[in-house]
Amino acid sequence: MEEAPPDPAARDAMRASARDAHGRGYLADAIEIQRKVLASGPAEMRDSMSLDLLLFAARDLTGGIAAMREALAAFPNEPALHEDLSVFLIAAGDYARAAEAARQSRKQAG
Numbered sequence: 001m002e003e004a005p006p007d008p009a010a011r012d013a014m015r016a017s018a019r020d021a022h023g024r025g026y027l028a029d030a031i032e033i034q035r036k037v038l039a040s041g042p043a044e045m046r047d048s049m050s051l052d053l054l055l056f057a058a059r060d061l062t063g064g065i066a067a068m069r070e071a072l073a074a075f076p077n078e079p080a081l082h083e084d085l086s087v088f089l090i091a092a093g094d095y096a097r098a099a100e101a102a103r104q105s106r107k108q109a110g
Contacts, residue, residue, distance in 0.1 A: 006040050014040065018050065027058050043074040045081070052084050061092045079108040 006014070014037045022030035034051045048071035055064035068085040075081055082105035089098035 011037060011041055015047070015050070018054070022054060022057070027054065030054050031058060031060075043071075045071070045075050045078055048075070049080065049084070052081075052088075056084075056088065056091070059091075061088055064088045065092065077108050079105040082108060 014033060018030045018033035018037065021027075021033060031051070031054045034047065034054055038047050038051060048067065051067050052064055052071065055061075055067055065085065065088045068081060068088055071081050072078075072085065082101050086098045086101035086105060089095070089101055
């Protein structure tokens with residue numbers, strides 16, 4: 001039997017818990033909680049963005065790039081996601097792909 005996804009209030013509580021963990025300096029805990037938020041229900045861009053910011057703070061560039069690509073699969077027309085991917089790629093030294101992500105961001109923004 002499959003477990004039912006948490007109700008919106010429970011997901012909001014998980015989001016708050018991730019923010020609190022981050023604010024207290026427990027970055028690994030915040031990332032773990034935020035991953036649970038993403039896995040707990042329908043995709044929401046804000047949850048992907050939160051994970052991406054946490055991964056960048058942890059300097060997990062490989063994990064952040066992978067998470068950004070997953071988010072872009074769900075939200076391909078979101079300029080902010082393309083822009084954040086560009087930032088990750090610049091930090092990783094992949095300037096050609098960063099430039100392409102930046103172009104996509106501008107294209108999606110109209």
